[in-house]
Amino acid sequence: MQSTRAVTLAKVPSGVPQPADFAVQSLPLPEVTAGKVLCRAQFLSLDPYLRSVLSGRHLGHSLDVGAVIPGSAVSVVERSAHDDFAVGDLVSGALGWQTLALVDGASLRKLPSAIFPSLAPASTALGVLGMPGLTAWAGITQLAKVTAGDTVLISAALGPVGSSAGQIAKALGARVIGIAGGAQKCAQVVSHFGFDACVDYKSADFLSALKAACPLGVNVYFDNVGGRVLEAALAHLALHARVVLCGLIDQYNADVRPAGPNLGPVIGARATMMGLVVYDFYPMQAAFLAYMQTLLQQHALRWLEDVSHGLESTPAAFCKLMSGGNFGKSLVQL
Amino acid sequence: MQSTRAVTLAKVPSGVPQPADFAVQSLPLPEVTAGKVLCRAQFLSLDPYLRSVLSGRHLGHSLDVGAVIPGSAVSVVERSAHDDFAVGDLVSGALGWQTLALVDGASLRKLPSAIFPSLAPASTALGVLGMPGLTAWAGITQLAKVTAGDTVLISAALGPVGSSAGQIAKALGARVIGIAGGAQKCAQVVSHFGFDACVDYKSADFLSALKAACPLGVNVYFDNVGGRVLEAALAHLALHARVVLCGLIDQYNADVRPAGPNLGPVIGARATMMGLVVYDFYPMQAAFLAYMQTLLQQHALRWLEDVSHGLESTPAAFCKLMSGGNFGKSLVQL
Numbered sequence: 001m002q003s004t005r006a007v008t009l010a011k012v013p014s015g016v017p018q019p020a021d022f023a024v025q026s027l028p029l030p031e032v033t034a035g036k037v038l039c040r041a042q043f044l045s046l047d048p049y050l051r052s053v054l055s056g057r058h059l060g061h062s063l064d065v066g067a068v069i070p071g072s073a074v075s076v077v078e079r080s081a082h083d084d085f086a087v088g089d090l091v092s093g094a095l096g097w098q099t100l101a102l103v104d105g106a107s108l109r110k111l112p113s114a115i116f117p118s119l120a121p122a123s124t125a126l127g128v129l130g131m132p133g134l135t136a137w138a139g140i141t142q143l144a145k146v147t148a149g150d151t152v153l154i155s156a157a158l159g160p161v162g163s164s165a166g167q168i169a170k171a172l173g174a175r176v177i178g179i180a181g182g183a184q185k186c187a188q189v190v191s192h193f194g195f196d197a198c199v200d201y202k203s204a205d206f207l208s209a210l211k212a213a214c215p216l217g218v219n220v221y222f223d224n225v226g227g228r229v230l231e232a233a234l235a236h237l238a239l240h241a242r243v244v245l246c247g248l249i250d251q252y253n254a255d256v257r258p259a260g261p262n263l264g265p266v267i268g269a270r271a272t273m274m275g276l277v278v279y280d281f282y283p284m285q286a287a288f289l290a291y292m293q294t295l296l297q298q299h300a301l302r303w304l305e306d307v308s309h310g311l312e313s314t315p316a317a318f319c320k321l322m323s324g325g326n327f328g329k330s331l332v333q334l
Numbered sequence: 335m336q337s338t339r340a341v342t343l344a345k346v347p348s349g350v351p352q353p354a355d356f357a358v359q360s361l362p363l364p365e366v367t368a369g370k371v372l373c374r375a376q377f378l379s380l381d382p383y384l385r386s387v388l389s390g391r392h393l394g395h396s397l398d399v400g401a402v403i404p405g406s407a408v409s410v411v412e413r414s415a416h417d418d419f420a421v422g423d424l425v426s427g428a429l430g431w432q433t434l435a436l437v438d439g440a441s442l443r444k445l446p447s448a449i450f451p452s453l454a455p456a457s458t459a460l461g462v463l464g465m466p467g468l469t470a471w472a473g474i475t476q477l478a479k480v481t482a483g484d485t486v487l488i489s490a491a492l493g494p495v496g497s498s499a500g501q502i503a504k505a506l507g508a509r510v511i512g513i514a515g516g517a518q519k520c521a522q523v524v525s526h527f528g529f530d531a532c533v534d535y536k537s538a539d540f541l542s543a544l545k546a547a548c549p550l551g552v553n554v555y556f557d558n559v560g561g562r563v564l565e566a567a568l569a570h571l572a573l574h575a576r577v578v579l580c581g582l583i584d585q586y587n588a589d590v591r592p593a594g595p596n597l598g599p600v601i602g603a604r605a606t607m608m609g610l611v612v613y614d615f616y617p618m619q620a621a622f623l624a625y626m627q628t629l630l631q632q633h634a635l636r637w638l639e640d641v642s643h644g645l646e647s648t649p650a651a652f653c654k655l656m657s658g659g660n661f662g663k664s665l666v667q668l
Binding site: 248259 | 582
């Protein structure tokens with residue numbers, strides 16, 4: 001009987017997750033029956049939303065102690081009993097944090113050969129060309145409908161969602177301001193991703209620097225964090241601003257949901273705030289990839305990966321992500 | 335030299351306003367020069383937004399101690415040096431809380447004779463057929479775009495904005511649930527204004543009663559209050575709900591802007607929150623009145639007025655309004 005090595009939940013984290021909240025163990029795998037595909041992971045995806053899953057708060061998902069952490073992965077098909085997949089195919093899906101995964105073929109997505117790996121490496125199917133990129137594209141083009149001349153403000157700007165959102169907004173002709181934690185991250189947001197400016201929310205002069213970066217106000221704010229950064233952004237909304245509410249990193253580690261921002265500025269600006277859940281946009285995957293392919297061909301799309309190595313490194317890498325220590329998309333290479 | 339009797343600001347209120355925050359005094363009036371109109375007030379309008387004006391927080395307005403409170407009024411033209419107005423005309427405008435006002439004719443609106451007083455009394459030009467009614471119409475038809483079958487939840491449901499919003503939503507075929515403070519107000523929201531149900535936010539079982547009233551969730555929430563009522567409403571949003579942020583009565587008396595609701599439910603529901611400022615819709619006044627005229631002709635529009643008598647009663651009536659003691663639109667009849 002074949003087995004997998006997997007990262008499982010040892011106990012539900014309290015506050016910022018600790019490596020001891022996870023275990024790495026061997027688990028048996030069933031036979032490859034009809035319709036199933038056996039996948040060997042190349043890259044595991046570490047994403048902030050998983051923190052909510054661990055607490056049972058992510059859109060109804062919950063997780064038992066002992067269960068495999070249900071992250072996404074890019075994998076190679078090792079055995080297939082599904083007509084759509086052949087040995088050697090590159091696939092992505094909710095394969096869990098484990099070396100081998102046996103899943104229904106219907107749950108897998110084959111990485112399109114027009115892009116992978118000729119235009120971008122397979123790992124980007126978990127970042128700029130995967131769920132985070134789709135999130136960014138949906139928020140910028142489908143909800144906020146960014147157009148040329150907009151001033152677009154983006155928090156967690158060095159992360160895969162924020163950096164993708166900024167590049168898409170730049171491609172649409174917007175002026176793009178990032179918010180990130182620390183001078184080093186801010187520098188990379190500008191130099192690597194081409195944002196027009198980036199403001200350090202950990203800096204003592206955050207509020208005045210934000211004001212200076214957006215002298216005419218913000219037409220679009222893409223929020224990945226919530227908390228005091230959201231509150232600060234709301235104070236700079238231009239008339240009829242659009243705010244995309246995408247993530248609440250600020251509270252993912254909290255046991256109790258904190259209060260939110262005073263909404264007076266939203267009324268004053270006649271702003272529109274829109275909740276974004278990327279699952280709603282999975283049917284638009286093809287349109288998203290076609291758009292990103294164009295950017296790739298124009299060399300107008302970059303990415304930044306924070307890669308750990310080996311399954312055993314996964315818990316510590318996730319804990320680093322959840323305390324803001326990552327630089328770019330968090331991945332584990334197996 | 336002619337004079338007026340006026341309610342003026344004695345000191346900026348702290349917390350809930352007190353009658354001693356106001357003074358009633360005689361003030362001289364200048365001559366009626368070209369373009370000016372002298373108006374004698376019939377009804378003064380008491381509106382919660384004035385509380386923010388008193389604190390200098392209403393969209394940049396501020397007010398000096400000693401100044402006339404800049405409320406609206408319905409008045410009769412007593413002398414006119416403006417071609418559009420004749421003695422005896424019924425007008426409305428920002429005439430201030432005073433017996434006589436001398437203003438530019440350009441700032442006045444003549445009450446249309448097709449409606450006043452044949453279909454509705456002049457006082458309603460300050461309520462259901464005035465700024466509060468326009469606010470309700472804009473929120474329901476222009477922002478939330480209520481359609482038949484929607485479940486529409488409305489706070490401060492007995493007030494002129496909430497009760498107008500509910501009646502317009504009913505006319506559009508929606509199921510309408512009110513929120514009001516106290517059993518007596520809730521009863522009137524249902525019996526007088528025809529809401530399908532009304533939930534008492536002061537009741538101990540508010541949260542469970544709200545849930546029971548909206549078993550399928552809320553498609554539209556029209557918020558006039560903010561605070562814990564807004565937070566409770568967000569917990570019941572249906573997928574793709576629209577939230578109109580119209581007023582924050584809950585914090586108008588506060589010296590410091592309080593925190594707002596956690597926005598996680600907005601993301602989960604993929605909801606849209608829209609800030610409403612009625613001034614943006616003044617250009618649509620004719621469309622609004624045409625719509626309301628139709629409802630009047632169908633006997634599908636009611637109002638409720640809480641009328642005090644005499645200029646001296648104005649401060650106490652406003653303080654009653656700002657502590658939630660009013661039943662319907664607060665007016666002072668002179």
